[in-house]
Each structure stands twice: as C-alpha cells, then as structure tokens.
Amino acid sequence: MTVIKQKLTFANQDGITLSGLLESPENPTGYALFAHCFTCGKGLTSASQISRALVEQGIAVLRFDFTGLGGSDGDFANSNFSSNVADLLAAADYLSTNYQPPALLVGHSLGGTAVLVAALRLDYVKCVATIGAPAEPAHVLKQLGGKLDDIRGQGVATVQLAGRPFTIKKQFLDDVEQFQLQGQLRSLNKALLILHSPRDTTVSVDQAERLYTSARHPKSFISLDDADHLLSSKQDARYAANCIASWAERYMPAIVADVLPSEEPAKGEVxxxxxxxxxxxxxxxxxxxxxxxxxxxxxxxxxxxxxxxxxxxxxxxxxxxxxxxxxxxxxxxxxxxxxxxxxxxxxxxxxxxxxxxxxxxxxxxxxxxxxxxxxxxxxxxxxxxxxxxxxxxxxxxxxxxxxxxxxx
Structure with missing residues (x-):
C-alpha cells in the first residue's frame, strides 16, 4: 500500500505557525485529526501507530505539534488548554479548506479532552476517540505536584514533566480550571470511543468511567489491559490503533473511493x-x-x-x-x-x-x-x-x- 506523507505548516488563530504531518493513502475515504498528550508531540509512538492503522483503513490522518512544542513555533509557557483547542480548530479548518473536513478526532491524554471540546464546536465531526483522557482539563494539575503553590504564589514556575523542564504560568492553572466538560458531553451528539488502561498511573481509569457516564450513546469503552499511559509499547499502541480504526469504520461517513471510469467520453459527451x-x-x-x-x-x-x-x-x-x-x-x-x-x-x-x-x-x-x-x-x-x-x-x-x- 502506498502511503503519502506530507510535512506541512499552517497558522493558528494568533498567526503562530504549527508543524504537522499528513499521512494518507492514495485515495482516502475520509480524514482524521490526531491530538497528542500534554507536553508530547506528533512523533509519539501512539500517534504514529494510530496514524498508520487508520491509513491502512483508507483514512488520511493529520497530526501536529501544539503551540511551543516539537516543530511548532510559539512559547509553550504562553499556551494553555484553550490554546490547544484553538490549535485543533485551526488544524480542522486547514483540512477543511485544503482537503476535506475531518470526520474523526482522536486524542491522547489531555489531547483526548481537547478533542472532546473541539468536537462540540465542529458539526462535521462524526466520531471521537480518546486514549487515557481525563474527564476534566483540570486533572492535569496533578502532574504539577508540589509546584502548584509556587505557580499560584509567584505566577510562574519551572516543572519537570517526563524528564524535561517546562515553564508553567498561573494563567495555565486558571484556564484549565474554568472548563466543566462533563456537563457538556450530553450534547456531544457524536459516536464516542473511550480507551483506557486500568493500570494507568498518570490518569486513573475512573476518569474514563466519568467520561462514559456523562456521554450519551453511541458510546463504547475498551480496556487497554496492562498498557502504560503513553502506550510506550508498540504492541499496546498498535492494539489501540487497530481498535480505533475498526470502530471508526462504522461511524465514518459513507464515501466511495476515487474510481474514475476507464472509458473516454465520446465527442459531445460529458x-x-x-x-x-x-x-x-x-x-x-x-x-x-x-x-x-x-x-x-x-x-x-x-x-x-x-x-x-x-x-x-x-x-x-x-x-x-x-x-x-x-x-x-x-x-x-x-x-x-x-x-x-x-x-x-x-x-x-x-x-x-x-x-x-x-x-x-x-x-x-x-x-x-x-x-x-x-x-x-x-x-x-x-x-x-x-x-x-x-x-x-x-x-x-x-x-x-x-x-x-x-x-x-
């Protein structure tokens, strides 16, 4: 199978250039948008495995780096959950303008929470899949540990996340605490797939239960058994990817592949x-x-x-x-x-x-x-x-x- 990979850039609402990768079969039957986890990037194992599985199902996938991460411009310290959602909307608009509106949104960890918020604002999205996602954006504050008081008192602090230093400002805390996602999920009106590991120590599985309880049908839950939060094992990432790809096929809009007639039009015929x-x-x-x-x-x-x-x-x-x-x-x-x-x-x-x-x-x-x-x-x-x-x-x-x- 021929896979077309395109490195691309597009601007978010603030004019900041974001870096993306579009992977597509020769004749895609639909488009999907992938959102990575907090402080991660589009090159994460889960992102690449899920993209590959969806492409094998005929679905093109755009994954990109949020503001200030990976190859994208901007300062991470000035970003927040709201800007992540805005970046997603900009990516969806880019696909809609240049290719086709994404019918599927996939998000990992806080990216999963972000795609749920974005899906509430995008009528053309038909289905949403989350992996290890918290039920509320504010859940991410647990990862900041003892630095919360410093951030609130001093307005800013450096936090070690996944072995790397990140500058977190008080505006980030204020931003995530303003969201009340669970109360909005009953109006999602999209098919929802929740994937979560019962052994996830970063985002506990009870968060998946809250998401599932808040949403209306059609909704599904898949246990990722002993997978870790980042799906660092390719086997776990591939399993999650295949589950999403098989599930999405049921809800993606019916699209006929680009098969053109072999015969040439006769003179005067269209x-x-x-x-x-x-x-x-x-x-x-x-x-x-x-x-x-x-x-x-x-x-x-x-x-x-x-x-x-x-x-x-x-x-x-x-x-x-x-x-x-x-x-x-x-x-x-x-x-x-x-x-x-x-x-x-x-x-x-x-x-x-x-x-x-x-x-x-x-x-x-x-x-x-x-x-x-x-x-x-x-x-x-x-x-x-x-x-x-x-x-x-x-x-x-x-x-x-x-x-x-x-x-x-």
Missing part, C-alpha cells in the same frame, strides 16, 4: 462520476476534466463550483463567445467584455409556468460590461445579440430530458 463526500463529482469531457461540489455550509467539500455555478458559467461563457464572434465579424473594437451572472428562485403571485403549483420561477440576472469604441446603435445591437447565444436559447426552450438507469 461523464460525471461520484467522488468522496456527499456531493463531490468528477466531470469529464473530451480532453478536459474538472470537479463540481457544494459548499461546506451544506455538507459539501467546496472543492469545485456548484451545479448552478456551472449553469451560470455555461450561459456567461456562451454570451461572451457569441458577442466576441459578432464583434469580429462586424469589425467592432471591443477592449473589454465582462459578464456577471446570478441565479435565484422567486415565488410569484401569478405565473404561467409554475412548478407543481408552487408558484416558483427561476431568475438569472445577467449584467454585461462592454468597453470599446462603440456607437449607441452598436451597443444596443450587442445587447440583442447576447440574447441569441445558443445556451440562452436552450435555457428558454422546452427541453426534453430522457433518463435510462443501468446497473453496473
């Missing part, structure tokens, strides 16, 4: 083939290929113009071609020609051509900007010629559409 998501289409004619889609706001991927965009484009381009052809024949000097079009549907009080009695009429407004050495009579004639373009005539004529359905 072939439209379904692609990923609910709306994306591959469109081909002789010698040309393009995409058609719907915007993110209605569940599309926004990877191409909508069908009505293309309808307006057909009329606009035909208008432009017709006017330029006429101007050339009549030796008119056109220096600029711009056609702007909009489409709308209007309810009419009186309509001879109503649709199913609903009194609806389609309206296309066409505005043509012409510049050149033209007399008033020539300008008026060009306006008349615009209404003679073939697509204009087709749209005004009665069109018979025949449909024949075949099963492959």
């Amino acid at each position: 072939i439209v083939t379904m692609r990923e998501g609910d709306f994306l289409c591959d469109v081909r004619s002789v010698g040309h290929q393009w995409l058609s889609d719907e915007p993110l706001s209605v569940g599309g991927l926004d990877k191409g113009p909508t069908p009505y965009d293309q309808l307006l484009a057909a009329l606009g381009t035909c208008t432009s071609m017709t006017l330029r052809m006429y101007a050339r024949r009549k030796k008119l000097r056109l220096s600029r020609l711009v056609v702007r079009l909009t489409h709308s549907r209007e309810h009419l009080e009186d309509c001879e051509d109503c649709l199913d009695g609903k009194n609806l009429a389609d309206r296309i407004h066409r505005e043509i900007l012409i510049e050149g050495e033209l007399s008033p009579e020539e300008t008026e004639r060009l306006e008349q010629i615009a209404e003679l373009c073939p697509v204009h005539k087709t749209l005004l004529n009665h069109i018979d559409i025949t449909t024949h359905l075949t099963k492959g």
Whole structure:
C-alpha cells in the first residue's frame, strides 16, 4: 500500500505557525485529526501507530505539534488548554479548506479532552476517540505536584514533566480550571470511543468511567489491559490503533473511493462520476476534466463550483463567445467584455409556468460590461445579440430530458 506523507505548516488563530504531518493513502475515504498528550508531540509512538492503522483503513490522518512544542513555533509557557483547542480548530479548518473536513478526532491524554471540546464546536465531526483522557482539563494539575503553590504564589514556575523542564504560568492553572466538560458531553451528539488502561498511573481509569457516564450513546469503552499511559509499547499502541480504526469504520461517513471510469467520453459527451463526500463529482469531457461540489455550509467539500455555478458559467461563457464572434465579424473594437451572472428562485403571485403549483420561477440576472469604441446603435445591437447565444436559447426552450438507469 502506498502511503503519502506530507510535512506541512499552517497558522493558528494568533498567526503562530504549527508543524504537522499528513499521512494518507492514495485515495482516502475520509480524514482524521490526531491530538497528542500534554507536553508530547506528533512523533509519539501512539500517534504514529494510530496514524498508520487508520491509513491502512483508507483514512488520511493529520497530526501536529501544539503551540511551543516539537516543530511548532510559539512559547509553550504562553499556551494553555484553550490554546490547544484553538490549535485543533485551526488544524480542522486547514483540512477543511485544503482537503476535506475531518470526520474523526482522536486524542491522547489531555489531547483526548481537547478533542472532546473541539468536537462540540465542529458539526462535521462524526466520531471521537480518546486514549487515557481525563474527564476534566483540570486533572492535569496533578502532574504539577508540589509546584502548584509556587505557580499560584509567584505566577510562574519551572516543572519537570517526563524528564524535561517546562515553564508553567498561573494563567495555565486558571484556564484549565474554568472548563466543566462533563456537563457538556450530553450534547456531544457524536459516536464516542473511550480507551483506557486500568493500570494507568498518570490518569486513573475512573476518569474514563466519568467520561462514559456523562456521554450519551453511541458510546463504547475498551480496556487497554496492562498498557502504560503513553502506550510506550508498540504492541499496546498498535492494539489501540487497530481498535480505533475498526470502530471508526462504522461511524465514518459513507464515501466511495476515487474510481474514475476507464472509458473516454465520446465527442459531445460529458461523464460525471461520484467522488468522496456527499456531493463531490468528477466531470469529464473530451480532453478536459474538472470537479463540481457544494459548499461546506451544506455538507459539501467546496472543492469545485456548484451545479448552478456551472449553469451560470455555461450561459456567461456562451454570451461572451457569441458577442466576441459578432464583434469580429462586424469589425467592432471591443477592449473589454465582462459578464456577471446570478441565479435565484422567486415565488410569484401569478405565473404561467409554475412548478407543481408552487408558484416558483427561476431568475438569472445577467449584467454585461462592454468597453470599446462603440456607437449607441452598436451597443444596443450587442445587447440583442447576447440574447441569441445558443445556451440562452436552450435555457428558454422546452427541453426534453430522457433518463435510462443501468446497473453496473
């Protein structure tokens, strides 16, 4: 299986550059976003193993370093749980803009708590998986031990975490203590998978119980047996990864792989083939290929113009071609020609051509900007010629559409 790995960067809400790694099969059936644990990074064993397992299931995975960690810019001391959530939202927006909205969020430890908060704000997310996650962000304060008083009293202190020094400011404490996640989980409205080890000494398994009790169905729990908190054993990480991949397949949106027709379109024929998501289409004619889609706001991927965009484009381009052809024949000097079009549907009080009695009429407004050495009579004639373009005539004529359905 070919795995495509792309190192990429994107900016968070503060303009700080974050470092990410996107791993993808050649034709992904969906996208996932992974959040690493507190003070960890995208290179952690659990992150790489989970990404690999999901890619093998056809799901592309973006994992990245939070602000001030790994390859990302920024100062960790100025980050907090809220900024982690904001980084996740920025990563989700990057995927949505450049690829496809992530349907699956996976988070490890505090990253698991962060993906739950992010999922509450992202309607397009369908399922969430957490690994060793605390039920509340404030649980992470236990890792700060005897330094809590120093941080509260002095406003800042250096703390040893996983053998490395980190500067923690009082604003971090204040930030995590403001969240009350458990009370919000009943409105999650996503499939939830909770993975936790009963031997986890960093985040006790009772935290998983609190998450599970707070959430609504569909929800699942998987015990990671004797795994440690970081899933440092590749065997444990791989087991968790395979569980997530198998579980996610049930809840990820139904997507058809990018399989294009082998035959070439005949002259005058257009072939439209379904692609990923609910709306994306591959469109081909002789010698040309393009995409058609719907915007993110209605569940599309926004990877191409909508069908009505293309309808307006057909009329606009035909208008432009017709006017330029006429101007050339009549030796008119056109220096600029711009056609702007909009489409709308209007309810009419009186309509001879109503649709199913609903009194609806389609309206296309066409505005043509012409510049050149033209007399008033020539300008008026060009306006008349615009209404003679073939697509204009087709749209005004009665069109018979025949449909024949075949099963492959």
